[in-house]
Every structure is written in C-alpha cells, then in structure tokens.
Amino acid sequence: MSMEDYDFLFKIVLIGNAGVGKTCLVRRFTQGLFPPGQGATIGVDFMIKTIWDTAGQERFRSITQSYYRSANALILTYDITCEESFRCLPEWLREIEQYANNEVITVLVGNKIDLAERREVSQQRAEEFAGSQNMYYLETSAKESDNVEKLFLDLACRLISEA
Ligand code: GDP
Ligand code: MG
Secondary structure, eight states: OOTTOOSOOOOEEEESSTTSSHHHHHHHHHHHHOSTTHHHHTTOOOOOOOOOOOSSGGGGOTTHHHHHTTOSEEEEEEETTOHHHHHTHHHHHHHHHHHSOTTOEEEEEEEOGGGGGGOOSOHHHHHHHHHHTTOEEEEEBTTTTBSHHHHHHHHHHHHHHHO
C-alpha cells in the first residue's frame, strides 16, 4: 500500500499539555497495528504517517496555527494522574475555537489509566466535562495498549461516516 492508495485521508492532531502521553499514543497505535496481517482483522487498512511531532514546544504556542490547520479531528489529551493537565482543558478548547475549522471532531482522552492508584481526575468528572462540551470521552493507556486502537478506530469510523 502506498501513500497514494488511500480511500480516505484524514489529519488527526493530538493536543494537550506536555507529558500527557500524546507521542506515546501515536506510537502505540502505529506500532500496535502494523505487524503485517493485523490490519485485515479490523477490515480497515490504516496508513499512519507522523509528519512531525513536537518535543514539548506546544507549551510555547508559537506553532499553533500550522498545527491546527486543516485538521479533521483533534484528540485532546490529558493525564488522569495530573489534575493540572485537566484544568488546562478549557484553555485548549479556546485554542480549538480560535484555530481549528468548525467541523472538526474533538475527542477527549484521559490517558495513563494503568496508573489508576495515582488518579487525580475521576472518570465521572471527565465525562461531565466532555458531555458539556459535546465531546466523546475515552480513557486510555498508551503503556498497556488499553483502548488505543479503539480510540483511533472509532474516530476513523466517525470521520468516514461524516466524510
Ligand atoms: P507528550 O509530551 O504528550 O507527547 O507525552 P509523551 O508521550 O512523551 O509521554 C510523557 C511521559 O509519560 C513519558 O515518560 C511516557 O513514558 C509516559 N506515558 C505516556 N503514556 C503513558 C501511559 O499510558 N501510562 C504511563 N504509565 N505512562 C505513560
Ligand atoms: Mg510528544
């Protein structure tokens, strides 16, 4: 499969505070699906290309506009063991409002559920916040590969159904 052979092409951007696990989620998904043969079981072939990733410069916001431009979906990520990363979500939503296109699909992700004993943000609180903002909510562990495929596959299904 070459990059030109796709049926659908979507730009999915991960945002959220530095350290919440964005890079690990992308890495987990791409590595988890790509041992040959595995793609067939889900009936969808994925080609993921990470064009570039940041090394925490997202904190400086100077790259904001190019980051959001033409994104079809945003995965707004926080760390369930880090209250601060949850408290910053409204700030991220303001940025989405300002820079993303109006039709963008946003999914809220609480990552690091393998560290449940250190949880600082309850699932109920996150679900309420997501509901109030019309966002779909999912908890993941990039480390344990929990819900990571579901996150990207559900998102892809929604993108395809709305394409
Ligand atoms: P980013 O700055 O949002 O891209 O975050 P990274 O993907 O670089 O991850 C930041 C740190 O969190 C790294 O030390 C990762 O190993 C760790 N990390 C990421 N995802 C998980 C997870 O699901 N569980 C645990 N326990 N650690 C994680
Ligand atoms: Mg990163």
